[in-house]
Amino acid sequence: MRIVKLSLAIAVPTALTVWLCYTFWYAYQPEEVQLQGQIEAEHYSISSKVAGRVDEVLVRKGDMVEKGQLIFTIHSPEVEARLKQAMAGRETAAAMAQKADKGAREQEIETARDQWQQAKAKLELMEKTYRRINTLFNEGVVPEQQRDETYAKLQSARFDVDSAFQMFQMAEEGTRQEEKLAAAGNVRKAEGAVAEVEAYAADTRITSWHRGEVAQVFLRSGELAPQGFPVVTIIDMDDAWAVFHVREDRLSEFEKGQEFEVVIPALGQDSHTFRVDHIAVMGDFATWRATTADSGFDMRSFEVEARPVSPLSGLRAGMSVLIQ
Numbered sequence: 001m002r003i004v005k006l007s008l009a010i011a012v013p014t015a016l017t018v019w020l021c022y023t024f025w026y027a028y029q030p031e032e033v034q035l036q037g038q039i040e041a042e043h044y045s046i047s048s049k050v051a052g053r054v055d056e057v058l059v060r061k062g063d064m065v066e067k068g069q070l071i072f073t074i075h076s077p078e079v080e081a082r083l084k085q086a087m088a089g090r091e092t093a094a095a096m097a098q099k100a101d102k103g104a105r106e107q108e109i110e111t112a113r114d115q116w117q118q119a120k121a122k123l124e125l126m127e128k129t130y131r132r133i134n135t136l137f138n139e140g141v142v143p144e145q146q147r148d149e150t151y152a153k154l155q156s157a158r159f160d161v162d163s164a165f166q167m168f169q170m171a172e173e174g175t176r177q178e179e180k181l182a183a184a185g186n187v188r189k190a191e192g193a194v195a196e197v198e199a200y201a202a203d204t205r206i207t208s209w210h211r212g213e214v215a216q217v218f219l220r221s222g223e224l225a226p227q228g229f230p231v232v233t234i235i236d237m238d239d240a241w242a243v244f245h246v247r248e249d250r251l252s253e254f255e256k257g258q259e260f261e262v263v264i265p266a267l268g269q270d271s272h273t274f275r276v277d278h279i280a281v282m283g284d285f286a287t288w289r290a291t292t293a294d295s296g297f298d299m300r301s302f303e304v305e306a307r308p309v310s311p312l313s314g315l316r317a318g319m320s321v322l323i324q
Contacts, residue, residue: 035323037244037304039264039315041237044210045230049203052076054219059232063214071232074204074225083197090190097187116164123157130154212236235317240308242274242321245301248283254304255279266319267312274306274321 052074059071130150137147212234219231242262246254254260254276261271283300308315 035244035246035250037242037321037323039240039317039319039321040243041235041240041317042210042212043215044208044212044234044236046071046206046208046232046234047228047230048072048074048206048225049227050074050076050079050200051227052079052204052225054221054223054225054231055204056221057217057219057231059214059217061214061217065208065212065214065234067208067211069208071206071208074206076204079197079201079204083194083201086190086194086197090187090194093186093190097184112164112168116161116168119157119161119164123154123161126150126154126157206231208234210234210236211238237315237317238311240315240317241277242306242308244304244306244321244323246304247299247301249299251279251302251304259309260306260323262306263322263324264312264315264319265322266316267314272312273309275309276304277307278303278305280304 053076055073055075057072059065059069065071130147130153133142133147133150136142137144213236214232215235216233217231218233219225219229225231244254256276256279259273259275262274263269263271280303283302
């Protein structure tokens with residue numbers, strides 16, 4: 001009995017001493033900090049370059065879409081009308097270029113030849129008339145005014161012959177090379193206009209450029225869609241990451257390429273490995289701590305992005321991510 005009392009007398013103070021030491025040690029340990037972030041994913045807005053009325057939306061929220069899949073169509077009578085105008089302009093330009101290549105028709109050449117011959121005949125008549133009038137003037141029969149008028153008509157007939165001959169030569173030689181090049185340029189310009197409108201017409205059938213899940217459908221069939229307005233948005237959960245706002249006094253704990261364990265409550269209490277992918281080059285005050293006596297300055301925060309090392313099933317945008 002005496003031994004038991006002695007043992008208790010020794011054990012109780014010893015246990016009390018150990019408990020007090022542990023309490024003091026635990027009290028001075030740094031407080032565990034939990035850092036919370038959230039999952040974000042790449043968003044894509046699907047819109048059209050063409051303003052018009054939504055004809056049909058072929059997807060719903062939650063649908064998985066593949067790259068190249070038709071998402072919605074636009075009805076735009078204005079684009080159809082512009083396409084018809086552009087095609088008509090192309091046909092006109094092609095016809096003008098063909099005419100320039102072929103040159104004048106045989107009938108046009110013969111007409112120019114006949115006009116030249118007619119001018120030559122008038123010139124011969126005027127030359128004879130002038131000689132007669134000049135003879136009569138020398139004999140004093142006609143006044144000088146009449147001779148001068150006849151001479152002026154003779155000069156005019158000579159100019160008519162030169163002009164008719166040049167017109168005949170132009171018809172015979174055909175279109176100049178510069179005019180042919182200009183006509184060919186007009187054809188290319190018209191083809192470019194058609195290609196431009198066809199591109200707009202093709203953009204009335206909008207396909208997805210990415211794979212993902214439909215997040216929102218903003219417009220329905222029959223509603224007007226302005227140019228560039230997002231009709232459908234999709235989220236690519238294969239391109240997801242976690243975003244944290246880390247206070248600058250803890251930023252040294254995160255380096256690019258560093259791996260760490262996180263818990264995503266929505267996926268259970270199992271830990272998952274993430275790797276730091278990006279650290280913002282500029283801080284802000286989104287998460288901050290006011291000046292205190294121990295710090296002496298306001299704390300800025302920096303955005304840190306981390307991506308999962310391996311794909312996570314069931315991951316959704318907006319889920320909370322916790323770091324101890």
